[in-house]
Amino acid sequence: MRRSFQAITRSFGVLNKICCSVDGVDVSAVQSHILYEIDSNHQPSMQQVADLLAIDIATFSRQIQTLVKMELVEKVPSKEDKRASNLILTEKGEKVAREIDTQVNAFLENIFSSMTEFERQTVQGAVKLLADVMTKSPLCCGSKKESGSC
Numbered sequence: 151m152r153r154s155f156q157a158i159t160r161s162f163g164v165l166n167k168i169c170c171s172v173d174g175v176d177v178s179a180v181q182s183h184i185l186y187e188i189d190s191n192h193q194p195s196m197q198q199v200a201d202l203l204a205i206d207i208a209t210f211s212r213q214i215q216t217l218v219k220m221e222l223v224e225k226v227p228s229k230e231d232k233r234a235s236n237l238i239l240t241e242k243g244e245k246v247a248r249e250i251d252t253q254v255n256a257f258l259e260n261i262f263s264s265m266t267e268f269e270r271q272t273v274q275g276a277v278k279l280l281a282d283v284m285t286k287s288p289l290c291c292g293s294k295k296e297s298g299s300c
Contacts, residue, residue, distance in 0.1 A: 168258050175242075181213060188243075195237070196211065
């Protein structure tokens, strides 16, 4: 079973230093996930995104500083808590996030195009079920529910 998950991880380039390049901007897998979560949530706080991705806040803060220097993300003071910052994508960040989304969707479409409709529906349903179960598991790697379990 692990061999299959290792193959999927390699195929998605999760372990690659650079997972995506958009107009000369190289983005790591972690940065790609951060951009996705900022884009998917309306002005999330830094803590919200760090929690969603199960990244400790110190590591996450360094990633945000890099994304700010790359002019992809802006930190704006929270209206609710002056000690906190919310995150927004810059215009350049929105463009990079959209292009990464397009690249990932094209990659997935290419993979699924070799399957029959039945296989495609079966795999998509199984992946959704697996993702749902994994997010609820106290043993899920990276989960804050139970440290040191993976």
